[in-house]
Amino acid sequence: MKKNLQNPSIINSSIRKAISDDEEQIWSILKPIIRNGETYAIRKNTKRNTAIKNWMYGKHSCYIIENDTKVMGSYYICPNQEGGGDHICNCGFIVRSGLAGNGYGRLMVNHSLNLAKKMGFKGMQFNFVVSNNKNAINLWKSVGFEIVGRLPLAFHHPTDGLIDALVMFNNFSKE
Amino acid sequence: MKKNLQNPSIINSSIRKAISDDEEQIWSILKPIIRNGETYAIRKNTKRNTAIKNWMYGKHSCYIIENDTKVMGSYYICPNQEGGGDHICNCGFIVRSGLAGNGYGRLMVNHSLNLAKKMGFKGMQFNFVVSNNKNAINLWKSVGFEIVGRLPLAFHHPTDGLIDALVMFNNFSKE
Numbered sequence: 179m180k181k182n183l184q185n186p187s188i189i190n191s192s193i194r195k196a197i198s199d200d201e202e203q204i205w206s207i208l209k210p211i212i213r214n215g216e217t218y219a220i221r222k223n224t225k226r227n228t229a230i231k232n233w234m235y236g237k238h239s240c241y242i243i244e245n246d247t248k249v250m251g252s253y254y255i256c257p258n259q260e261g262g263g264d265h266i267c268n269c270g271f272i273v274r275s276g277l278a279g280n281g282y283g284r285l286m287v288n289h290s291l292n293l294a295k296k297m298g299f300k301g302m303q304f305n306f307v308v309s310n311n312k313n314a315i316n317l318w319k320s321v322g323f324e325i326v327g328r329l330p331l332a333f334h335h336p337t338d339g340l341i342d343a344l345v346m347f348n349n350f351s352k353e
Numbered sequence: 354m355k356k357n358l359q360n361p362s363i364i365n366s367s368i369r370k371a372i373s374d375d376e377e378q379i380w381s382i383l384k385p386i387i388r389n390g391e392t393y394a395i396r397k398n399t400k401r402n403t404a405i406k407n408w409m410y411g412k413h414s415c416y417i418i419e420n421d422t423k424v425m426g427s428y429y430i431c432p433n434q435e436g437g438g439d440h441i442c443n444c445g446f447i448v449r450s451g452l453a454g455n456g457y458g459r460l461m462v463n464h465s466l467n468l469a470k471k472m473g474f475k476g477m478q479f480n481f482v483v484s485n486n487k488n489a490i491n492l493w494k495s496v497g498f499e500i501v502g503r504l505p506l507a508f509h510h511p512t513d514g515l516i517d518a519l520v521m522f523n524n525f526s527k528e
Contacts, residue, residue: 308437330476347504
């Protein structure tokens with residue numbers, strides 16, 4: 179029950195499009211994830227403005243999940259390729275430190291899949307899932323993603339060394 | 354023999370780093386490839402300056418293969434990911450229209466593999482090889498690439514419709 183005590187109000191959480199006023203809270207979630215370098219192929223010393231620009235803006239549409247006014251997690255959605263590949267989207271997800279396993283990630287990925295379909299995308303691709311990120315991989319599988327590629331020793335994990343990364347794909351036309 | 358008449362001097366061709374003076378010749382090769390939209394996931398109406406910026410500059414190091422002063426093809430090399438993924442590189446290759454099959458692609462990919470190893474990369478990844486681009490796929494396989502992923506219907510080909518794209522990987526540590 180510890181998880182529920184940590185976070186009693188997930189049922190009251192809601193998801194909305196991020197605005198610039200959310201930057202500080204998003205950075206407070208993103209910063210430790212970038213600094214530990216275990217799950218994203220992002221330079222560990224990436225500065226706040228670069229990280230926020232890359233997460234929230236450009237080709238990314240950015241969403242947050244919040245309880246009251248506390249941001250608990252965030253995701254972005256964008257086309258994964260342009261031109262002849264622009265019907266497949268890509269997303270990235272972050273959950274506030276200490277809150278993994280409470281369901282915020284699942285709420286966000288389901289939201290993103292619904293949004294992607296509404297936007298007309300035909301599938302969602304994750305290009306680089308670190309192969310020892312078991313909780314994430316299990317979550318992606320539970321909502322319809324399949325492992326479609328394995329990149330040999332493509333990620334240098336800070337404690338586990340060189341490990342594989344996975345390409346995962348959710349093909350909406352299979353449903 | 355038609356190919357050799359078209360292009361008698363591949364044995365005299367050489368590869369060097371591209372400079373800004375090469376932009377017009379590179380664009381003359383890149384433009385029809387982008388406009389036909391059959392092999393790269395790049396918007397078909399991409400403008401010259403955007404295309405050249407994306408091909409030659411930024412994180413890309415750009416090379417050309419030339420006969421005398423005529424540019425016959427070009428490639429770029431860059432890290433495929435940053436952070437924990439920056440030991441794997443990515444490359445893209447273009448050959449002047451009508452000159453496919455003359456060996457320029459093979460000379461460039463061999464050059465890129467040697468360069469990548471010198472630069473300290475541990476592998477080379479192609480993220481999005483259009484699955485009906487058989488000549489390219491056979492060339493990549495002949496120099497050590499393996500298909501490590503298949504992206505279902507991820508490419509909208511102008512004449513063949515929705516077809517798969519492939520992830521191909523050359524793991525230098527396997528040699």
